[in-house]
Amino acid sequence: MTDILVVLEVRDGALRKGAGELLAAARRITDGSVDALVCSAGAVNGLDALGAVGADRVLTALHPDFATYCPDGIAATAASIASSYRAVLVAATATGKDLGPRIAARMNAPCAMDVTSLDMNGNAIRVVRPVYAGKALQTLDVSSSGVIVVRPGAYPAGQHGRPGATAAVNVPSFTRRLEVAAVRKSDKGALDVAEARVVISGGRGLGDPKNFALLDELAAAFGGEAAVGASRAVVDAGWAEHGAQVGQTGKTVAPELYIAVGISGAIQHLAGMRTAKVIVAINRDKDAPIFKVADYGIVGDLFEVVPALTAAVKQARAH
């Protein structure tokens, strides 16, 4: 049995981004079939495009309770068909990290969380996953069937030109133990640091919470591609929301560009951002540890450097 089931995420009647990436991850570990399970309360747009990115079949499971996230029902549905598959893949989003272990427990099988690479090793699925917030990488063999929770962006979506047939799946009877309301969008409508292409993080060097406005302006210059993050020190001091914290007790981020402003670079912060493609550090202290991991550093007063950088980014993007 080599077939793989991927469970795709739906919110507000639409597929969340990352379906193609998850299907690409599934394709790495099978020459057999890859089926995509979509649980929803009604029609979902974009399902006909899933064949082109690697789904042999799209399995639709309809239930009125699936209008919002329904962990009990989705886990029951996935687990009810899981025995036909070698493994179940879900994306390591907030929802996937919640759902994966539930499906695994119902399958009586292990769950490998937040995997960044996966391959077959004989009969086992060999996965690599960051541990200690990325300070180390653990290689695991998942020997029985199991759930693999794959970090978004681990593999780019591929083109497969599969037929992408659709089949309906029965939703087994389940008890809706948790009632989940619709997602309340963030007030700012701001991008999450874990999702943004550019992350600009501030630390104690900002001196005052109101100075985060400088970072907001720099983020705005990137035209909706940037999110503002923060070090633990300033989150603990109440200068920034805990959801913005980057580091071992916050979020692990891997943006294309990470700009650390007034952050000295404590080891637990570095763990959370060291896989960014390009790291820029702006700090007054030339000996700050952040400069050891930064690709490009500017030593200087952030109150002069950041506005100059904001102006330069605006100008560059205007061209």
Next chain:
Amino acid sequence: MKIAVCLRRVPDTTTKIVVAAGGKSIDEAGVKFVANPYDEYALEAALALKDAAGSGETTVVALGGDIVQETLRTALAMGIDRAVHLQGTPSADGLANARVLADHLRGGGYDLILCGKLAVDDYGQQTGAMIAELLELPCATAITRLDVAYGRASVEREVEGGVEAASCALPAVFSCDKGLNNPRLPSLKGIMAAKKKPLEVIAVTPDAGGVTVVALALPPERAPGKIVGEGAAAVPALMQALTSDAKVI
């Protein structure tokens, strides 16, 4: 109200990781171990709920070798009433460990079972949800808000781009995220009192589970960077690097 908190002992987050001989685990020499930071939010939530109710009992449970008793005492010093040490070697498979915890918690009459969102060592992020499934209880993970009233709980959790609110009847299992509360520190009085609080030891044997640790390695080092200059005058050089060399703008 009876509340149980599952606790893990982990290396302090300031720890620099050194891989031990054998290449599958960390070298623990000189490493300072602490209560898992996310578990502290669970402990604080349990204590605050008991304080608000004016009655009830809080229990802390940990699986591991004898050394976890030290961490259990820390929880007792924060104010937790009693501790249970499930004495055994944790499996690499989170489900095997969740099963041991669930087997102990089952029949304990707990209204709430709380744990941290994840342990900052293995980043497994699965114990809470698995315990809930094994005990057939409602569950929400990574909660940043918890209100309990009239036998029901209302919670909030962060998802990409927003906040998800949920509710359920008790008993229930929740895993706690940063932002839920500000954990209290053990007081001197609490530390003294902790020595006299009950700590029950129960031998357990987690099954081997379905995963094998093949290796633990340090990630590749980043290539050394460079300081492009000083002050605002260095911005053009930085922009040149970001647009032409790195091509990220």
